[in-house]
Amino acid sequence: MSQTDQPVFDLANGYELRPWCLDDAKVLADSCQDADVQHWNRPGRLSLDDARDRIVRWEKRWRTDKAAIWAIAEPGGGSPVGLIGLADFDLDGGSAEFLYWLLPAGRGRGAMVDAIVRVSRWALEDLGLHRLRITHSVANAASCRVAEKAGFALEGTMRSALLHSDGWHDEHLHARVQGDAWPW
Ligand SMILES: CC(C)(COP(=O)(O)OP(=O)(O)OC[C@H]1O[C@@H](n2cnc3c(N)ncnc32)[C@H](O)[C@@H]1OP(=O)(O)O)[C@@H](O)C(=O)NCCC(=O)NCCS
Known part of the structure; x- marks a missing residue:
């Protein structure tokens, strides 16, 4: 990863995955105002400066093999409508x-399922990772369906694993490993 620029990927539904840039800082800061993102992703409150710092940090984390974070946006410099990324990279252990x-x-419009499959193909086939995880609160039915549709098998439930604003939630663990069938 550190030797190459972060790739840009086209998605089937008209969006592309591209690295975040400083011009996206306002969207990133504003995303924390979305009640669902705040509840399920717990990004905290970000000022414009915090958002800029975070985008700079993501670029460093790519360069140091720690994470790969993309904006989901209309091609040609469109404003981000979402974020997808892999973190908790363990290149030696083969997981993220x-x-x-x-x-x-x-x-x-199915953008996240598409994005997860695209990034998974890159991580497993190009980068050579072995196992990718998705975890989410058991109460987040949309996230659970997205994980299933992207071909991440449900492996179990981790009890009282994630602290949300309304208390501790049990968490589903989904994973895809090398050799699992692709949904398309
Ligand atoms: C979770 C999230 C990425 C899903 O993306 P989305 O564009 O809303 O999902 P889609 O409309 O493409 O739907 C994907 C599948 O989930 C289902 N789904 C969507 N919302 C649902 C809900 N609230 N409850 C149950 N299923 C739901 C859809 O019906 C579809 O399944 P189907 O094709 O079998 O009908 C998006 O809603 C989101 O970011 N939510 C807020 C933050 C969040 O939850 N982050 C994830 C933290 S783990």
Whole structure:
């Protein structure tokens, strides 16, 4: 990863995955105002400066093999409608974990399933990772369906694993490993 620029991927539904840039800082800061993103992803409150710092940090994390974070946006410099990324990279151990969210403008058209499959193909086939994880609160039915549709088998439930604003939630663990069938 550190030797190459972060790739740009076209998605089937008209969006592309591209690295975040400083011009996206306002969208990133505003995304924290979305009630669903705030509840499920727990990004905290970000000022414009915080958002800029975070985007700079993501670029460093790509360069240091720690994470790969993309904006989901209309091609040609469109404003982001979501985020997808892999974090908790363990290149030696061959694993990483997804994080993702969509703003309301990006929801309802299958963009996240498509994005997860695209990033998974890159991580497993090009980067050579062995196992990718998705975890989400058991109460987040949309995220659970997205994980299933992207071909991430449900492996179990981790009890009281994630602290949300309304208390501790049990969490589903989904994963895809090398050799699992692709949904398309
Ligand atoms: C979770 C999220 C990425 C899903 O993306 P989306 O664009 O809303 O999902 P889609 O409309 O493409 O739907 C994908 C599937 O989930 C189902 N789904 C969507 N919302 C649902 C809900 N609230 N409850 C149950 N299923 C739901 C859809 O019906 C579809 O399944 P189907 O094809 O079998 O009918 C998006 O809603 C989101 O970012 N939400 C807020 C933050 C969040 O939850 N982040 C994830 C933290 S783990």
